[in-house]
Every structure is written in structure tokens, then in C-alpha cells.
Amino acid sequence: VSGPISQYFSGMDYLIALPIILLTLFALGILLIDLMLPTEWKWTNALVAFVGILFAAAGVWKIQSALGPRPFQFGFMNAVFMDRFAIFFFYLFLAGAALAIVMSVRYLEIERENHGEYYSLILFSVVGMMCMAAGYDVVLIFIGLELMAISTYVLVGFLRTDRRSNEASLKYLLLGAFSSGIFAYGLSLIYGLTGSTNLGIIAPRLTQLMGQNQNHANPVIVLALLATATGLLFKIAAVPFHQWAPDAYEGAPTSITAFMSVAVKAAAWAMLLRILLWGMFPLREVYVPFLIFVSVATMTAANFAALTQNNLKRLLAYSSIAHVGYMLLGLIALATAEFPSDAMFDGYKGILLYLMVYTFMNLGAFAVITSLRQRDVIGDEIDDIAGLYFRSPTEAVLMLIFLLSLAGIPPLAGFYGKYFIFLSLIESGHYILAALGVLYAVFGLYYYLRIANNMFMRPALDKERLPISLGMRFALGVTAFLTVYIGIFPEHFIRLVNWSVGMSSSPVASLIR
């Protein structure tokens, strides 16, 4: 390599990195400013982080307008693949992080852990997520994953004096490192098989390999696929790789649980879709049966486990695992449908739309739980939410909206995610899976109603009115508005997802051609 660097990197490359650079600068800035801030001014850290997210969002917008009608743009010598899929996820991560930040301020004050590192770690983890969503080279994806994961391990254990938080962090760290190892092992086998770490080269090489063997996968391919898929499924917390989730969710600070259950999960999904659809699509006949098993197991185990939970955070952890099961159904429809067909696009749209609406409704539900935390009440047991209606009627009604949306009752946002997924299953002929999916959705309603029953039909154990901070009001307002608005007027949001799928110019399309 010789000559000026401009030979290899154009302005477009730097533009693609703009949101990442901005977030990093703001994260470092917070660390610096935090040293100078007296305790009562710590809330400015949150403000700086919020502004950083706004700047990053403007950066994403800049990329989006620079792309124009082009569906995608490679950057950094094909290591970054900036397409509408990535842009969609960028916005999603930023929205999740912004809402998590505004609901953290008062919570951290109550926990007496109001440090600048908290916000800067959130920003760093978003940087990692962006590398996962836009990465086209498995090395970049893996680095993004680790950056996100390590930031999250620390955030889970952020309540230094709380045993539960420490325990959760350690468990998450050990299991997460273990699964990353398996994932890296799978990727190295893929590299050995195909001689490349770039998804754009891996896919045709895999097609070739499959072709040489009469479309049967040889054992090494199966091993590579299983190891990779295990790593991916661990990160989205699908059964049987889900055990870390309830513990980590329960122990983590509630605002971080909220962040993990939406942004971190969305990033894991972006990575899973990138690798399974862009890199390993030629192996779909091999991995679909595996996915069917995982999806059914996930829906079954998570829904049954959620029934008996008395801790709200654990309950919502299991519910979020169950939602992964429904989303996997969309992936199954996508991967088994004929190409190109409406079933395929509906499955794809279903997953993206699901992740979008899930971000808002789940953040909303966690926001309510976060606000239950008070000086002397941890506020995450189902008894703590009893009689919430009498203590804070608005919050109780909003929580009901979030829960019904999670259960998929129309006309609320959560319904549309399920709608597209079940439609794609019908279109691709998976009638039994569709029936199983809807029945588990009914099943899920039971434990959401348990929470609703406690809020509305039990007297409050603590009669005091619940104080709700300004940031919390903002978070609740935004999430509730979107949950209802998407439910009643979903057209724009469906179009947004259509846009990000890119329809005819889909990268998936270009791949299989």
C-alpha cells in the first residue's frame, strides 16, 4: 500500500462514518466534562448525551440524503455496507438510546450512581451497534458486537453496591464471552471454507461449495453454520440460549434493562439478518429446520416461564424472549418463500416493523417500571405495581396500552408486527406455524393481563402518589404516542419499512441473482 490515503478513502467513506465519529466524540466529551461537574449538575451529562444522539441522527440523515435513490453504498473497502437496512437500524438504535437516556436521570439519582460513564457507555454501545448493522465484513461486525457487549456488561453491573446487579453483570459477562467465542469459532470456520471475511464474497463461495456437493452441506459447513447461528441466537436470546436474559434483565438498572431489551436486541437482530441473509443465504435449506425448532422452543419455553414470574423485570424478560420467537417465524417465512415473492418481503417487513414497534412499546413498559423505583422501594415486583391506577392513573392507562400492544391487540402498534409475520407465514404455506404463533400470542395475553389486573383491580399497597420526572414524562409521552399513533395510522410507518426493505432493489435480491 503506497501513495496518499485519499486513493483508498473518499469523502463518502468519511460521511458513512460520520454518526459513529460524532457519537464517539460526544462519549469522550462526557467523560471529560463529568470530571468537572459537581453532583447536582450531573444531569447535564444526560443532556450532552441526548444532544450527541441528535447530532448522530443528523449525521444519519446526511448519509440518507447523500445516498438518494441509490439503494446502497460500500465504504472502507467493502467493510461497510451502507444501505437502507442499515439506516433504518441506525435510527432505531438512536431512538432507543435517546429514550433510555431521558428516563435514566432520576433513576440514577435515586440509586446514587449518577456518573458520566453511564451515558458515555450508552453512546459507545450505540457505536458498536452501528458497526453491527452496517458491517459487511465479519471482522467489523465482530468488533462492533464486542464493543456493544462490553459496554453493556459494564452497564448491567452499574449499581456497584447492589448484589443483584453485580451478579447479573458477571453472569452476562461469562456467558456472553463464551457465546462470542463460539461465534468467532464459527466465523473462523467460514473463513477457512471461503477464504474471505467479506459477506459479499462468502455468499457466492458458499453457493459454489453447496453446488459442488449436490446441494448437500458437508459437515464442516454444518459445523460452521451451527457455531455461527448459536452465537447469533445467543445474542437475540432465543431458547435454548436464553438463560442469561432473565438474570441480566432482572439485575441490571431498570433503565438499562429497557435499553437492552430494545436497542441491544435490535442490534443483535440486525447482525443476525446480515449474516444469515446476506452471508449465508445459500445455506438457508440447512438452517431453516434449525430455526423452526428454535422458534417453536422459544415461544413455548418463554410463554410458559413468563406465566409464573412475580418479578416484573423477569416477566418482561421472558415476554421479550417470546417476541423473539414470533420474529423468528418471520425469518422462517422469508427464508422458505419462493424468490422473489410477496411472502418473502412480508416476512422481511414483518421483522423490521416488529423491531420498530417493539422498541417503543417495550421501552414504554420499562419506563413505567423504572418510575416505580423510589428511595426505599426497588419497585420491580408485581406487588409494587398493584393499585398503580390509584397512585398514578395516567401511568396505569399508558402501561395498559403498552401491555395490550405487546399482546398484539389492534388497533395498537404491536398488532402490525404480528400481522405481517402471520401474513408471510400464510403466504408461504406455513399454516401450522401460523396457528401455533397466534395461539401463543393468546397465551401471552394472560401474563400481560396479570399485570393489568394488578394495576387496576387491586388496592395499592403504597398509597402515596407516584412522582414522575420530566424526562420520564417525555419518554412515556413519546412511546405512548407512537404506540397508539402507529396503531391507528400505520401507513407512514409501513411505507418507511417498505423503503428500508428497498423492494425490487433489495440487496437480498441482488445476492441471489
Place this chain on the structure above:
Amino acid sequence: MQSHILSIILFTPLAGAILLLFVPKENKNAIRWIANIFAVAGLFVSLPLVPWFWAQRAEPGFKFIEGAANNWIPSIGAGYVLGIDGISFLLIMLTTLLGWISILSSWTAIEERVKEYYVWFLVLQTGMLGVFMALDFFLFFVFWEAMLVPMYLLIGIWGGPRKLYAAIKFFLYTLFGSVLMLLGILFLYFHHHEITSIYTFSIPELYKTAPQIPFNYAIWLFLAFFLGFAIKVPMFPFHTWLPDAHVEAPTAGSVILAGVLLKMGTYGFVRFSLPFFPGVVTNPRVRGWMIGLSIVGIIYGALVSLMQKDMKKLVAYSSVSHLGFCTLGIFALNPAGLSGSVLQQINHGISTGALFLIVGVLYERRHTREIAEYGGISNVMPVYATITMIMFLSSMGLPLLNGFVGEFTILQGTFMESRAWAAWAVPGVILAAAYLLWLYQRVFFGTVTNPKNEKLHDLTPREVLLFVPLIAAAFWIGLYPKPFFEILEQPVNQIVQTVRPGYPSKDVNAAVPAPLTPAGSAVPVTEAGGNQ
């Protein structure tokens, strides 16, 4: 005005609910007044529909259509489309009437959390009206599901001792049926696209393509829809949620539950199952099952009613029996059966609604519904006893009152198909007389045995006002049902012609060798169907 009348009817209650949100909850009487004003307004805005509809009753198709297909969510082909025919017209009028009556009846019954109560009740009213008006399957489904939430809260918050259990059971049971129906809807939608390359949820459009679905698929779709509707009706073995929900619900909730909610199931059969799957419903075996389940429901519901010690539970089980007549009429698949069934749905709304109010009146005074607690009530509450007698007679089908006309027409329609079916259904009428008269005898006749009952005060003018429209309607339908049948003639004939083209010249049932011998269970029905 005519072009937006349905939207106005639909959103009047919702507007009331939204207004109520801004009234402070301590101001109970203001809340009651506002809720009642909107309930009356809801009834009044629906009244102009009567002359307008009457003028175009014979025209084919849906009337007062509002909104265009795909105008709501164009990218999936869902539209905000409303429209009614004779069947939905009658059910809408019943809904607005019963909505007003139940809101008025709650004036003294609800003392706690008054504001929420009326908000949810008005939301419920909009949801139910939407189900009967929607001409878009997506919109229909949204109303169908959304309506469960306020009902769940009404039972769960203002219900009796086992309210939590009853509320969750109600919600889960009905949702269970409707999610499978959702899959059925999605299949119809997908199938329509396969044939026409157009994605639409428009019901009139789906009417054109759905009957082309081959039988081996259509039977499963029919079953998916059947589960959704049969649970709602409820047909015999899916009725177990009903007694719980009814017993625990507050009086007004029971009135709406029995009067309107159950009709959504029968409406679904008439509106969707029949015209969508004519090949399946005319299949002798399927039809045999449907008729068999209806007859079992009629007899079983009546027998269980006889045994009840709790008045409300008795009325609840009598609903199972009465709704059995409605489904029997539907699956008779001829004009008499169908129009009798729709009319009986209206009748059931009137008389069972009144029966729940009657039970509620006593409950409000004594806070018990045990039959054994009462006796000789006619001595202390003569007006009440008279009104009760009229409504009991109406419910058991005495000539000159509404129940008779409906049941008679249904039995006539059934008789035309098979004498045995009619013969098996008739005992239901006799049993209805038995359980109602026996109840009347135990509660009202004789001397006052329980000292607690001596001081009961008779109906207040407000309470009398509740019953006046119901009694008037009962007499009207009993004495002069002709206008109702005229309204129903066109839609019913259209459905019959879709299901059995050329009826009555070609009798689909001619192929069935022997009429059913249900023998109280569904098993012989299968044999009868399987014989051919």
C-alpha cells in the same frame, strides 16, 4: 348528512368518552349527566336512519356506504369503509337502544370509579357499533378485538367476587377464537390476491373470490371462522365463559354482553361464514354438526337453567338456549330460518336485556341473587312484578309478544328442511316456559317469607323508564312484525341465493337420506351425515 350518518352514529359515544376524560373524577353527577346525554345522543343520531333506511329497504347491496376501499392503510389494502344492510341496520338500532338503557341503568348501581366506568362503557359502545358497520375485514377485526378491552375492564373492575377470573377467562377465550379467525382473514386476503392480483380487505370484493376456494381449504377456513363466532355466540361446547362473565359482570355489562356482544357471533355467521363458504355450509355433514350443536345448546341451556339457584346464572344459561335457536335458524339456510334468526337476535337483545335489568333491580336492593332469598315480591313491588311478567312471557315466546314471532319463524324454517330438527328444538320452548315460570313463582308469588324483603321499595321512575322502550318493542314485534321482515327480506334472500343458488327449486338437502336423530348429542349427527 346521509353520507356520513354511520360515522356520526359510530363516533358519538367515543366523543362522549373523550369529553369525559376532561371532567374531574370527583364530580360524579356531572360525569353521569354527560355520559347519559351522550348515550341519549347516540340513540337520537341513529333514529334518522330509520326512515332513510326504510325508503331504500328493497334495494340490493349495502347502503349508506362511506369511505373508499384502501383509504386507511393503502399499502396493505385496508380501508375505513362502513355500510349496512337490513341485518346490520336492526342490530345497530338494538345497540344504540340498549347502550342508552344500560348507561341509564348504571346511575345508582355504580358508585365507585364512576368516570372510568362511563369512559369504558362509551368506548365499548363504539367498538360494538363498528363491528356491525365495518365493510372492511381489517376494520372489522380491529373493532372486534378492540371491543374486548373495555368489556374486560368492565367485568374486572366493577364485577362480582370472582371478577378477576371471569374477566381474564372472557378475554382469553374470545381472543382465542378471534386470532384463528385472523388467520382465516389473512388467507382470504391472500387468496383474493392470487386470483385478482389485488390486495384488499374489502368485504364485498372478498365475497366474489372466497367461494372459489376449494373445499379442502374452505373447510379449515370455515372452522377457523366458526371457532371465532361460536365462542362469541356461544354455541354449545364453547359456552363455558358465558356464565362466569355474566354472573360477575355489573348489571349494565350483562345487558350489553347478552344484548349485543353475543349477537356479534351470530352476525359473523350470517355475514361471513354463509356467503364466504357456501360449499362448506351446504355440506350435509358440516350442516348436521352445526344444527346438532344448536339443538344440544337449546336443550342443554334450558335444562341447566332449570337447575340454577342464582337468578343471573339462570338468565345466562337461558341465553345459551335462546342463541341455540338463532344458530339453528341460520343453518336452516332458508329465508324463513335466517330472517327468523335475525329477528330472534333482536328479540333476545330486548327480552334478555330486560331480564338482566330485572335481576339487577333486585340485586341493587338486596345485594343477593339467590332465588331462595326471595318470595312474595309481587306483594311489595307490584309494578316491578308486572313488568317482570311481561318480559318473562316475551322471553318464553308467548304469542302476541316478540319471542313467539322469532321462534316460530325459526321453527318454520327448520321444519321446511327437516321435521326431526324442528321436533328436537321444540322442547326448548317448553323448557323455557318451565324455568321462567318456576322462577317467577318462587320469587314473586306467595307471601313474603324473608323479613328483609318487606321494606323493598318499588321501581323508581328512572327504572320504569328503562323498561318502557323494551316493553314497547316487545309488543311491537309481537303484534306487527311485518316491517321487520320487510327490512330483512332483501339481505336474507341475497344470502340464501348465494348459499343455495336457485332456492327453493333446488334443495341441497334433498340428498340427505334420513333426517338427523340427534338424541341429545352430536355423535349421531355425524353418522347421519356420513351415510350418504
